Amino acid sequence: MMEKTHMSQSRFTQAEWRDLFEQQKKSELTVPQFCQKIGVSTTRFYHHRQRASHPPEKRSEPAAPSAFIKVSPAQEKPASPSALPILFETQQGTLRFPAGTDKHVIIAIIRGITA
Structure with missing residues (x-):
């Protein structure tokens, strides 16, 4: 079984969160039991678990240049005769x-x- 340790929940890296998710699965404890044991809130645990399962998309190539060009309104000039x-x-x-x-x-x- 795991030793009860209190971890600072605000400074975990993504790799540390992944390790915690694996530890929770292997521990046979419920998420609330596991979180209480390691001193992490269940809300934070679920939040980071969801982020880890849906990482933000990374663009491998730079964005294409926009087809739009910047246009400024013409200055109104008084009509010449x-x-x-x-x-x-x-x-x-x-x-x-x-x-x-x-x-x-x-x-x-x-x-x-x-x-």
Whole structure:
């Protein structure tokens, strides 16, 4: 049988916890009996036993670079006079043309409306 020893439960390595799990199995004691005998709380024992049975996944290769790129919003600049839409008031309504519309297109549309 095991000797009763009081162990500091806060500083066990993973290998020491594995040894304790093996000792508990071989001792034929229940977990609470074993924990009381060695001075470890059952909560801590079960916690470390679960962690040992489900170790965190280790990545063997570095993570792939992200497909995302960092984008910053464009700074809003006041519209320059050449970027403002072109507006024409007519009897039929207001004609609005985007900035940079060719003047020949505008003339053709106005002539078509007034014909």
